[in-house]
Amino acid sequence: MNHATPQVGAPVSTFTQLLSSTRRGARLARLLAVAELRSRGVSPELTERAELVVAELAANAVLHGRLPGRCFRLTLVLDPAGGHLRIEVSDARGDLSPRSLPADTEPDPLSTSGRGLTLVTALVDHWDCVPYPPSGKTVRAVLTTPAGA
Numbered sequence: 268m269n270h271a272t273p274q275v276g277a278p279v280s281t282f283t284q285l286l287s288s289t290r291r292g293a294r295l296a297r298l299l300a301v302a303e304l305r306s307r308g309v310s311p312e313l314t315e316r317a318e319l320v321v322a323e324l325a326a327n328a329v330l331h332g333r334l335p336g337r338c339f340r341l342t343l344v345l346d347p348a349g350g351h352l353r354i355e356v357s358d359a360r361g362d363l364s365p366r367s368l369p370a371d372t373e374p375d376p377l378s379t380s381g382r383g384l385t386l387v388t389a390l391v392d393h394w395d396c397v398p399y400p401p402s403g404k405t406v407r408a409v410l411t412t413p414a415g416a
Contacts, residue, residue: 280307283342286325288333288358296325296341300354307345309352313412316390317343317352320408323383324356327365332358332404350412357405364396365406 282303286292300321304314321341328339337359344353365384387394387408394408 279344279346281342281344283340285338285340288329288337288339290329292339293322293325293329296339296356297322300341300343303343304345304352307347309345309347310412313352313410316410317354320354320387320390320410321356323387324354324406324408327383327406328356328358331363331365332360334359352410354408354410355405357399357403359403361398361402361404364404 282299284296284299286296297318301314301318304317309317325339325341332339339359340355340357342353342355342357344355346352384394391408391410394406396404396406399405
């Protein structure tokens with residue numbers, strides 16, 4: 268009896284870092300994500316998309332998910348064989364869940380905020396929000412490498 272042997276591809280790699288819930292921490296999250304992805308040989312196209320997503324999710328964690336004395340966590344899970352990158356940003360405010368605008372709603376053109384999750388939605392294949400025990404939340408976003416990249 269013949270059985271197909273599963274192909275072993277490049278191993279899944281995980282990067283995780285706790286960062287201060289400050290503007291500097293959000294900036295550092297973006298810089299660390301780019302450095303990590305470049306060191307893993309991720310395509311520039313995927314790295315650029317990930318940079319924007321990390322910047323937005325980290326900024327949201329600092330602006331809307333901050334509790335005094337609590338950090339936020341950035342996690343990158345890279346599956347090179349599957350061409351997937353999962354970005355997770357966890358913060359301490361589980362009582363505030365992110366919501367994107369409905370597709371037929373346009374943000375106020377004079378507003379200086381409110382477009383971030385619309386940008387995230389345009390850049391990722393899927394995003395969601397799950398509880399992060401004991402009282403926080405994790406916003407997860409999945410990006411894939413386009414075929415042939």
